[in-house]
Amino acid sequence: MDSPWDENSDNNVIKDTEWSRISSEFTNVGYREGITAGKEGALQEGFDSGFADTGAPIGRELGLLRGISLAILIFLQTLPVIENWKLVDEATDISSQLSRIRFSDIMPRDLEAEEHARQHLEAEGVELDENEEIAAKRDVEGIEDMLANLVAGGATSTSSSNRPTVEDIYALKTRLSWLGERLKLSFDWN
Amino acid sequence: MDPDFDLESLVHVEQTFYEAGYADGHAHGRIHGLIEGRALGREKGFEMWEELGFYEGFARTWGAILVKTGKADDRANQHIRHLLELIAQFPRVNPSSTSASAASSSSSSTSPKEEEKDLDISKLQRQIRSRYKALCSSLGVRPRLLSAEIAALDREDGSPSPQEDTGMNLDHDGGDGMGKRMAKGSVIPVWKIDNATGTRKAVTNQDLNF
Numbered sequence: 001m002d003s004p005w006d007e008n009s010d011n012n013v014i015k016d017t018e019w020s021r022i023s024s025e026f027t028n029v030g031y032r033e034g035i036t037a038g039k040e041g042a043l044q045e046g047f048d049s050g051f052a053d054t055g056a057p058i059g060r061e062l063g064l065l066r067g068i069s070l071a072i073l074i075f076l077q078t079l080p081v082i083e084n085w086k087l088v089d090e091a092t093d094i095s096s097q098l099s100r101i102r103f104s105d106i107m108p109r110d111l112e113a114e115e116h117a118r119q120h121l122e123a124e125g126v127e128l129d130e131n132e133e134i135a136a137k138r139d140v141e142g143i144e145d146m147l148a149n150l151v152a153g154g155a156t157s158t159s160s161s162n163r164p165t166v167e168d169i170y171a172l173k174t175r176l177s178w179l180g181e182r183l184k185l186s187f188d189w190n
Numbered sequence: 191m192d193p194d195f196d197l198e199s200l201v202h203v204e205q206t207f208y209e210a211g212y213a214d215g216h217a218h219g220r221i222h223g224l225i226e227g228r229a230l231g232r233e234k235g236f237e238m239w240e241e242l243g244f245y246e247g248f249a250r251t252w253g254a255i256l257v258k259t260g261k262a263d264d265r266a267n268q269h270i271r272h273l274l275e276l277i278a279q280f281p282r283v284n285p286s287s288t289s290a291s292a293a294s295s296s297s298s299s300t301s302p303k304e305e306e307k308d309l310d311i312s313k314l315q316r317q318i319r320s321r322y323k324a325l326c327s328s329l330g331v332r333p334r335l336l337s338a339e340i341a342a343l344d345r346e347d348g349s350p351s352p353q354e355d356t357g358m359n360l361d362h363d364g365g366d367g368m369g370k371r372m373a374k375g376s377v378i379p380v381w382k383i384d385n386a387t388g389t390r391k392a393v394t395n396q397d398l399n400f
Contacts, residue, residue: 003266045224048283066247067244
């Protein structure tokens with residue numbers, strides 16, 4: 001026979017499960033809505049810092065070099081070929097190497113983003129979604145690399161891992177300033 | 191049922207659970223917002239300033255070339271001077287942040303309303319581009335085309351878009367003073383290199399998986 005006390009304990013079990021169901025349900029709803037609000041509230045702040053701290057200064061640096069190299073190249077092409085073909089070659093090479101560089105080649109790593117992605121990966125085994133537009137851009141770059149490899153044939157099969165680096169920019173900048181000195185062009189580099 | 195059961199306290203407890211969850215979610219969402227916003231801002235800042243830097247480097251170098259070749263009083267030199275002046279006015283920090291945060295009140299006290307500032311940026315950008323093109327034609331040089339410009343060439347009708355927006359403001363929740371600038375439908379416009387066509391892309395509207 002069941003003891004009359006058992007009924008009471010059954011009741012407690014039901015109450016306990018009900019309790020945890022309610023608690024997790026409301027906590028989850030709150031969590032979801034909190035995530036959306038927190039994310040939207042921080043997007044602009046993140047945008048502004050990425051713009052000012054990373055994107056704008058790096059873009060300006062690369063843009064300056066590209067503008068300088070193109071102007072020098074065009075100028076050299078107006079000079080007599082016989083005396084200047086070596087300089088034209090050099091300016092052409094610098095210019096074309098600069099034009100190959102992508103932001104993804106030279107942007108600094110976002111360590112906080114990497115760390116957070118790693119935490120998600122460890123906790124859930126899922127990789128974080130990248131922003132659609134940026135992911136699409138990277139996809140296009142991947143296809144460009146593939147095509148470049150096809151065109152280049154097997155000889156340069158390593159070229160996909162052969163993307164330009166920040167060091168390459170410094171080297172190109174040095175070569176460019178040598179060209180500028182050689183042509184006795186005086187301007188401020190910053 | 192327990193006769194002492196207090197419905198009031200249950201309602202209150204639901205609220206407490208909700209708030210605890212909300213606070214945790216908000217902190218987590220903030221991390222995601224910062225990360226995704228940063229990624230977008232980096233791309234946009236790079237895109238904008240690569241273009242401006244190119245004009246600047248191009249103009250300064252030609253300036254030096256004109257000096258060297260004794261053509262410093264050339265018409266091209268005027269374009270160079272104006273172009274460099276315009277570029278110097280262009281913000282390296284997203285101007286939306288100056289009005290959003292009280293910390294940078296130094297500039298926001300004198301600056302006009304956000305809408306006017308935004309308009310100024312796209313206007314400044316148009317001025318810079320046309321000045322660059324004028325410089326190129328005075329030098330007899332073909333201007334560099336931006337990829338977005340090439341795509342937009344056939345769509346160009348010259349009439350300014352009424353909803354022109356530099357898209358550097360990602361806020362779309364209609365909250366304090368921001369919503370008035372945004373288009374209905376709450377898509378997030380992102381600054382596009384060709385903003386004469388008024389096309390917008392919604393980029394951050396999709397939900398992340400958490």
